[in-house]
Amino acid sequence: MAAKQLSNEIEARIRQLWPRFPEGKAGRALCLPVLYMAQEQFGHVDAEVIDLIAARLELTPAHVTGVSTFYFMINKDRPGRYHLQVCTNIGCQLMGAYDVFDRCKARLGVSNRQTSRDDNVTLTEVECLAACGFGPVAQIAERGKPEIPLYFENLDLKKIDAILDALAEGRVPTELGN
Ligand code: FES
Structure with a gap:
């Protein structure tokens, strides 16, 4: 090569x-x-x-x-099709970020910084995403699309389930943006 x-x-x-x-x-x-x-x-x-x-x-x-x-936005390994980054810094943590993060881990079958077996989603725990008043917060970037990732705020288990369902279907659910 x-x-x-x-x-x-x-x-x-x-x-x-x-x-x-x-x-x-x-x-x-x-x-x-x-x-x-x-x-x-x-x-x-x-x-x-x-x-x-x-x-x-x-x-x-x-x-x-x-x-x-x-800088966590620089990927050392090739990410899956979707890179799901969940903030677990203190502001989001107080609002239940670890419930959201743990749900992602369980549903994707991965630990932090790992990619699901189908190569669809890489999950990463990150520090503050600069939306501390709207936690828990996550962002999703799609591989090969370098534009700014989509933000998801005020997450709960219902919303993260909807996001994970959508990613499994090969789409990012923009309607959950807030
Ligand atoms: S603490 Fe989560 S966005 Fe700042």
Whole structure:
């Protein structure tokens, strides 16, 4: 298999943005956006992509790994068709986030950061999704669709069951958005 390469689009963005930063700072400044773009290109960011980015941005692989592991929106493994992220931070936790999360685990037959056997849903427990007043909160991204994930707020067991039913049918239930 041919070695991975950053796309022409990513290379063009790096060349465009690099001169905007002070001498020696561009690589660090571009690390997160290039990680995000690389994830769009490859679907996830594995060790090979980390090395690729590190070499291109004149950073160490350890630095790029550190950034990629800090942000939960960067997937280290290929996610299932749907990536279901459930916030269990304190605001959501007080409103029953673990009931919702445990229901997901039970119905999907997975633990945190695992993908269902049919490759349909990856479940991830995440820190605050910035909708703390509307917990429990979850978001769903569809593989290959890099646009902003759909948000689901004020979740309870009935709503998460409806969401899981819909995902099993191959659709995201937009009508449960609030
Ligand atoms: S605590 Fe869950 S969205 Fe902030």
